[in-house]
Amino acid sequence: MDIGTSVITPSESAEDTLPSMFWGLDPIYGVFAKLYIKDILELKKSQPVPGVFFYKTHPITKVDILGTIVQKRERERFFSFGASSPFGLNVLEQLNRINQLENSNSQLELAKVVDPVFTAQIARMLELPYLYRNFYDKTFQIQMDSSDPNQQGEPTLSLQRKIKQFLTQNGVKNFYQQELEAIDSLVCIAEQNCVSLCLHHPSQTSQDPPSSACVSKQIHELFQQAVCALQEEGIIFQKVAAHTELYLVTDAEKELHKVTRKIVQDDSTRPKYVDKGCPFHHIVSCVRHSYSAGVSEAAVQRVLDRLECDSEIVSTMDRHYTVS
Incomplete structure (x- = not known):
């Protein structure tokens, strides 16, 4: 559920640890945080941004809770006062529509869990300590060390x-x-x-x-x-x-493209490769022998991809090639 201001008192406001521009870097920001009810009630309010709260150094906007509903109490959001309008606009009707829209947006969507043996609750009890230990209780900070x-x-x-x-x-x-x-x-x-x-x-x-x-x-x-x-x-x-x-530059080295294509063209007709095509590592070995020993596998793969894009060769299976 989205966190409402009704559970936070003014005395619980706190200064934000980091500027809001960095909140999105925190993996907890924007997700439904699974917190204990006690910690939800003690979340610190963000001063500059309404609707954002903090658990320690982590910005929180939404929470996911699991429990047994023991009481339901509905309260009016606000009172609307209106009068008739000489311009044909029914102000009272419009206010009622706004009130209905506000009420619909404020409703919590509850998912009923049929759990006679408390499997979900036990799983949550085991999950929460792990989340707190590995995420929530760890300080969120941006590392600026250039050795990182x-x-x-x-x-x-x-x-x-x-x-x-x-x-x-x-x-x-x-x-x-x-x-x-x-x-x-x-x-x-x-x-x-x-x-x-x-x-x-x-x-x-x-x-x-x-x-x-x-x-x-x-x-x-x-x-x-x-x-x-x-x-x-x-x-x-x-x-x-x-x-x-x-x-x-691999794409501009035409000789490498020419050598690679000739290897595929010649060797794909050999009996051992006629069915499946030339395997990639065979092509790399031949390119290094015929062109240069320093050619990397990544460069050969890029050449093969370009030749296939130009319809000069085709891949018959995983990293096997033959002429088109």
Whole structure:
């Protein structure tokens, strides 16, 4: 049920732990929280946002309760006073409609549970301690430490998308990482994220701005992470695995597409592959032998997907391919 203000007294108001813009990050926000009745009655009211309450550091808007109904009492929501109108509008009728709508919206939807042996209640009694121990009683906070992989992931993803967009729009066929680090539009994205990471680094004081050395190091590392992510995705690859070597854009490397298609075309006619098609790992092995030993499986898979999209090959079963 939605939490009503009738169960909260003014003295129970509390300052919110975090700004409301961060409440959606809490997995408990917006779900039906299964709380003890005692804790529901003691929820703290949010000052800036009506209808939001707090159990410790968790914003609560709805609760799910289970119990035995022992009493039902209905109370009037408000009184309506009206008079006739000279313009043909029946004010009393309109107020009655509003009253009915308000009453219908305020009704609680109760689901009757037929549970003669108290199975549901026992299950709830066992579930609640687990929920409190693992979720409700744990402090909700946003980790800003740059060593947190989750905090590093979003800046990397942002730069990764921007690099991918840059490669496509400019028809880039190959590049060195240091060349990317000289592109203003890419550096701008990286710089914005890295300044934030440096500001929240444990060694950084709030009074001092982040040093240029800290930001430069973070920018370089962020580019490395983004480039590695693009490699794992198969967007780019290296003929020779080394950080200083040239990166090739998979979609633009026509020779790789040509070699891969020929392997599928030739080997799918062999007796052992004629029925099911060439298996993926066989194609990877042949590509590495005929084209370059440094080609990743992700890059080969991307080439196969592109060839299939262009109707040059077809997949016959799970990761088996033949010519169309």
